[in-house]
Structures are given as C-alpha cells and as structure tokens.
Amino acid sequence: QVQLKESGPGLVQPSETLSLTCTVSGFSLTSYSVSWVRQPSGKGPEWMGRMWYDGDTAYNSALKSRLSISRDTSKNQVFLKMNSLQTDDTGTYYCTRWDYDFDYWGQGVMVTVSS
Amino acid sequence: DIQMTQSPSSLPASLGDRVTITCRASQDIGNYLRWFQQKPGKSPRLMIYGATNLAAGVPSRFSGSRSGSDYSLTINSLESEDMAIYYCLQHNEYPFTFGSGTKLEIK
Numbered sequence: 001q002v003q004l005k006e007s008g009p010g011l012v013q014p015s016e017t018l019s020l021t022c023t024v025s026g027f028s029l030t031s032y033s034v035s036w037v038r039q040p041s042g043k044g045p046e047w048m049g050r051m052w053y054d055g056d057t058a059y060n061s062a063l064k065s066r067l068s069i070s071r072d073t074s075k076n077q078v079f080l081k082m083n084s085l086q087t088d089d090t091g092t093y094y095c096t097r098w099d100y101d102f103d104y105w106g107q108g109v110m111v112t113v114s115s
Numbered sequence: 116d117i118q119m120t121q122s123p124s125s126l127p128a129s130l131g132d133r134v135t136i137t138c139r140a141s142q143d144i145g146n147y148l149r150w151f152q153q154k155p156g157k158s159p160r161l162m163i164y165g166a167t168n169l170a171a172g173v174p175s176r177f178s179g180s181r182s183g184s185d186y187s188l189t190i191n192s193l194e195s196e197d198m199a200i201y202y203c204l205q206h207n208e209y210p211f212t213f214g215s216g217t218k219l220e221i222k
Contacts, residue, residue, distance in 0.1 A: 101164050
C-alpha cells in the first residue's frame with residue numbers, strides 16, 4: 001500500500017541547514033508528485049513545495065531562496081534541504097502525495113531549531 | 116499570494132448540531148479547494164476535494180459547497196469524533212495556501 005515516511009534530525013542549530021528525507025513505498029516517484037508541508041506547533045499548515053513526477057519542482061515563494069527539493073527515484077526518496085534556519089522554522093514537517101480525490105501523508109517529523 | 120480567510124477560528128457546538136465553516140478566497144480559485152481535518156498529534160486528513168466532493172471513507176454528514184468566492188464545509192448531526200481542527204486549502208495557484216483553521220469543540 002501507499003506509504004510515506006519522513007526522517008531527519010530532530011534538532012538543528014540556528015543558521016544551520018535542515019535536511020529531511022521522505023521515503024515512499026507503494027508507488028513510483030515518476031508517476032506521482034510529492035509535496036512538503038510544515039506546521040509550527042499550534043499553528044496551521046504551510047505548503048513548502050512540490051517535486052513533480054517529471055522531476056520539475058515548485059516552491060513557496062516565501063521560502064524559495066532557502067529551499068531545495070530533489071529526489072532519487074532509484075531509492076524512492078524525496079529530499080528537502082532548507083538553509084539559514086531560525087527558531088520560527090520549528091515545527092512538524094510532512095511529506096504528502098495529493099491525488100485528485102485522495103491524499104496520503106507521512107506521520108511527520110518534528111524539527112526543533114535551537115542552540 | 117492568494118489569501119484564504121477562514122471563519123470562525125473557534126466553534127463550540129453540541130453533539131447533533133449542524134455546523135458550517137467558511138473560507139473566502141482573495142482571488143478566483145475555481146473549485147480548487149480542499150478541506151482537511153486534523154486531530155491532535157495526527158496528520159491532516161482530506162475530507163472534501165474539488166470544493167464539493169466527498170473524499171473516500173468520509174461520512175456522508177460532511178458536505179462542501181461554494182458560493183462565489185466563499186467555500187463552506189458543513190457537518191450535519193455532529194458526532195464526538197468530528198471534534199478536530201479543520202483547514203481549507205486552495206491549490207489553484209502557487210503557492211498553495213491554507214486557511215488559518217477552525218477548532219471545533221464541544222460546547
């Protein structure tokens with residue numbers, strides 16, 4: 001069945017770079033797009049960007065200067081890298097597949113930006 | 116960016132009530148509107164897609180509607196399992212944007 005799972009460090013120092021991996025199973029990254037969504041604790045979600053099935057990417061303009069999304073189709077993985085992290089980047093980061101009429105989400109990974 | 120103005124932010128309601136949550140889009144988004152339900156410690160769950168279509172496995176007491184730039188989620192005959200935070204999302208134009216959320220709680 002379709003599954004997505006985020007992984008990465010739980011703690012990142014301010015000004016450092018966040019690297020997260022979304023490992024998917026049950027589908028091919030060359031057939032479906034995957035988005036990253038983050039959610040500060042107690043706040044609403046924010047769409048960060050998308051890796052299209054054809055390898056193209058789209059980014060939230062508010063994050064574009066700091067954000068990079070890439071993939072390794074042979075490993076069924078999508079990567080998120082965001083630099084210059086600050087405390088307000090703290091939150092839960094999700095990868096998700098949005099079909100026309102259904103969606104699949106990872107369990108999320110909590111990231112804390114703190115020294 | 117398209118702003119999604121969601122109201123109310125908090126909605127106390129009793130079991131069996133009919134409740135409505137609304138999102139207003141700052142620009143035309145067509146029917147590219149989704150509603151999500153989120154419970155504490157859980158990932159969001161799609162409830163409505165295409166503004167008015169029920170996602171798979173969602174109870175029929177949930178419904179979505181549109182009037183111009185106003186999009187609504189209605190829950191008929193509220194049940195305890197419906198207590199959660201609800202978010203709208205526009206995916207017509209990048210960046211996709213969420214509403215600020217409505218916390219549905221027992222009165």
